[in-house]
Amino acid sequence: MAAITRDDVAHLARLAHLEMSNEELDRMAGELAVIVDSVKSVSEAAGADVPATSHPIPLNNVFREDVVGHVLTVEQALSGAPDAAENRFKVPAILDEE
Amino acid sequence: MSVDEILDYDSAFEKYEPVLGFEVHVELNTKTKMFSSAPNAFGDDPNTNVNEVDLGLPGVLPVVNKAAVESSIKIGLALNCQIAETCRFARKNYFYPDTPKNFQTSQYDEPIAFDGHLDIELEDGEVFRVEIERAHMEEDAGKLTHMGGAAGRIQGADYSLVDYNRAGVPLVEIVTKPIVGAGKRAPELAKAYVAAVREIVKNLGVSDARMERGNVRCDANVSLKPIGQEKFGTRSETKNVNSLRAVEHAVRFEIQRHAAVLEAGEKVVQETRHWHEDTRTTTSGRPKSDADDYRYFPEPDLVPVVASREWVEELRATLPEPPAERRKRLKAAWAYSDLEFRDVVNAGVMDLIEETVAAGLKPAAARKWWMGEVVGRAKAAEVEPGELGITPAVLVEVAALVDGGKINNKMASQVLDGVLAGEGTPEEIVAARGLAVVSDDGPLLEAIDAALAAQPDVAEKIRGGKVQAIGAIVGGVMKATRGQADAGRVRELILEKLGVEG
Numbered sequence: 134m135a136a137i138t139r140d141d142v143a144h145l146a147r148l149a150h151l152e153m154s155n156e157e158l159d160r161m162a163g164e165l166a167v168i169v170d171s172v173k174s175v176s177e178a179a180g181a182d183v184p185a186t187s188h189p190i191p192l193n194n195v196f197r198e199d200v201v202g203h204v205l206t207v208e209q210a211l212s213g214a215p216d217a218a219e220n221r222f223k224v225p226a227i228l229d230e231e
Numbered sequence: 232m233s234v235d236e237i238l239d240y241d242s243a244f245e246k247y248e249p250v251l252g253f254e255v256h257v258e259l260n261t262k263t264k265m266f267s268s269a270p271n272a273f274g275d276d277p278n279t280n281v282n283e284v285d286l287g288l289p290g291v292l293p294v295v296n297k298a299a300v301e302s303s304i305k306i307g308l309a310l311n312c313q314i315a316e317t318c319r320f321a322r323k324n325y326f327y328p329d330t331p332k333n334f335q336t337s338q339y340d341e342p343i344a345f346d347g348h349l350d351i352e353l354e355d356g357e358v359f360r361v362e363i364e365r366a367h368m369e370e371d372a373g374k375l376t377h378m379g380g381a382a383g384r385i386q387g388a389d390y391s392l393v394d395y396n397r398a399g400v401p402l403v404e405i406v407t408k409p410i411v412g413a414g415k416r417a418p419e420l421a422k423a424y425v426a427a428v429r430e431i432v433k434n435l436g437v438s439d440a441r442m443e444r445g446n447v448r449c450d451a452n453v454s455l456k457p458i459g460q461e462k463f464g465t466r467s468e469t470k471n472v473n474s475l476r477a478v479e480h481a482v483r484f485e486i487q488r489h490a491a492v493l494e495a496g497e498k499v500v501q502e503t504r505h506w507h508e509d510t511r512t513t514t515s516g517r518p519k520s521d522a523d524d525y526r527y528f529p530e531p532d533l534v535p536v537v538a539s540r541e542w543v544e545e546l547r548a549t550l551p552e553p554p555a556e557r558r559k560r561l562k563a564a565w566a567y568s569d570l571e572f573r574d575v576v577n578a579g580v581m582d583l584i585e586e587t588v589a590a591g592l593k594p595a596a597a598r599k600w601w602m603g604e605v606v607g608r609a610k611a612a613e614v615e616p617g618e619l620g621i622t623p624a625v626l627v628e629v630a631a632l633v634d635g636g637k638i639n640n641k642m643a644s645q646v647l648d649g650v651l652a653g654e655g656t657p658e659e660i661v662a663a664r665g666l667a668v669v670s671d672d673g674p675l676l677e678a679i680d681a682a683l684a685a686q687p688d689v690a691e692k693i694r695g696g697k698v699q700a701i702g703a704i705v706g707g708v709m710k711a712t713r714g715q716a717d718a719g720r721v722r723e724l725i726l727e728k729l730g731v732e733g
Contacts, residue, residue, distance in 0.1 A: 148524055150326055187319055187529030193537040199261050199298035202268025203282055210278045210286060210395070220277045221376070221392035224328040 135169040243490035252452035264399035266293030277394035287332030299401035302437035307344025329372035342367035362408040422479035453485035565594035587623035682707030
């Protein structure tokens with residue numbers, strides 16, 4: 134069983150901006166350990182000759198030509214914003230960072 | 232806010248040597264963004280160059296801009312890097328309002344270019360090799376404006392406004408390996424390195440490379456270690472040092488600050504620092520902490536980029552001559568002295584002289600015209616010499632008028648004034664302003680007689696063999712003809728008149 138501590142989960146929750154109760158942290162520690170073990174068993178099944186996969190379909194170089202396409206109007210762009218001013222998204226003051 | 236102690240610069244090097252590292256972000260000048268077809272344009276109205284991909288709306292699918300990949304490969308090649316046969320994009324997860332998706336699409340363990348180097352020539356010709364760790368593709372973030380509080384500073388702001396026009400603009404981040412051994416020249420090397428990267432991407436045509444617009448941005452890492460010690464000290468990372476001069480000053484300041492901390496027996500804190508151009512100092516930003524736990528993982532919406540060797544070689548074949556090699560070649564071809572060439576480069580007229588030489592002027596003459604007539608006017612007008620309005624073709628024409636004896640140098644200067652005033656071509660201006668050199672000897676001979684009569688003692692000296700005294704007579708003639716005489720011809724005529732061998 135992978136060792137996922139409550140602190141690990143609390144740390145992840147903080148990074149993901151999730152608020153979790155003590156009870157949820159305990160439960161998630163157990164569930165995440167099962168998930169990590171499952172991934173580990175899949176890793177063991179793949180031999181050294183199997184390259185790491187990040188996409189289920191073996192495609193590469195899906196490109197777009199550098200040609201300007203559509204844009205949204207300012208009204209459309211801001212339509213989902215909780216708040217806006219001066220044609221820009223308005224967000225709360227950011228205190229803790231640059 | 233506490234003011235940091237700093238140690239005298241030279242004293243810092245008695246015990247310590249600096250280790251540098253740079254992350255330079257280059258904005259590509261593609262027509263569209265990295266993962267969306269919205270325009271990549273500077274200075275437009277807020278949120279007018281965005282579509283659903285740039286805003287990170289649910290269910291959208293990014294698609295990689297092929298031109299941006301090609302530009303990235305070119306940058307990698309110009310930095311003497313290996314180009315990855317295959318590489319992936321990754322999500323860098325963090326919450327900040329300039330990134331609407333809550334992750335930045337970047338590259339993590341598979342950069343498109345790696346293991347390169349750049350030879351940096353310092354002003355006195357010493358060459359310093361900077362090793363390049365990697366160059367990877369990513370996207371820029373939006374622009375935040377802090378409102379309320381004091382002067383747009385984040386401290387005390389009431390709220391912030393976000394413009395996502397810049398979100399998704401293609402970026403290439405170039406990361407050096409630790410740079411050891413620069414010693415006291417570290418600040419100078421820092422400036423020269425960033426200048427070289429800027430010059431390369433500009434020369435490749437892949438970026439507008441305007442630092443004042445943020446096209447090229449530098450994060451500077453500095454640490455000190457006791458001389459002789461292998462292990463590096465703790466580093467600080469000064470963010471967004473966005474002019475060449477600021478790069479030099481920031482590295483210098485951080486060396487002095489670290490030295491003072493170490494001398495006081497304290498430990499350098501690993502943290503980001505903010506550069507302040509007004510005071511030329513840095514202040515503490517946030518400490519490096521779990522805020523930097525970005526939980527990178529492969530971007531599931533994008534497939535790998537495979538750079539076939541054929542494709543890479545095709546791109547390599549399109550690379551222009553590297554700027555440093557080009558300078559060396561031109562300096563030799565033009566036979567300029569070190570000083571002459573440096574002045575030409577610093578004045579920003581090297582390319583213009585190249586065009587002028589190609590248009591037919593001799594290199595020495597081309598230098599004389601640009602440095603003597605254009606650079607000063609451009610400086611006065613506060614524009615680049617090339618933007619002033621005097622073209623290589625104009626200078627070739629004016630030089631031909633002078634060489635042909637139609638006008639003299641003083642008139643040439645007036646002709647250039649005329650060109651800048653929009654009075655037409657040099658020929659037209661000569662005609663319109665009546666600037667032809669007096670070539671009919673009749674009026675000249677009259678003026679010479681008058682000048683000789685006015686200065687009989689000088690005339691006597693010349694007769695007696697003191698030919699160098701002739702300047703006073705020539706000057707008198709030029710004055711009488713209001714500068715319209717050909718001074719060379721005047722001299723000949725005076726000597727002829729006085730029966731003296733020149």
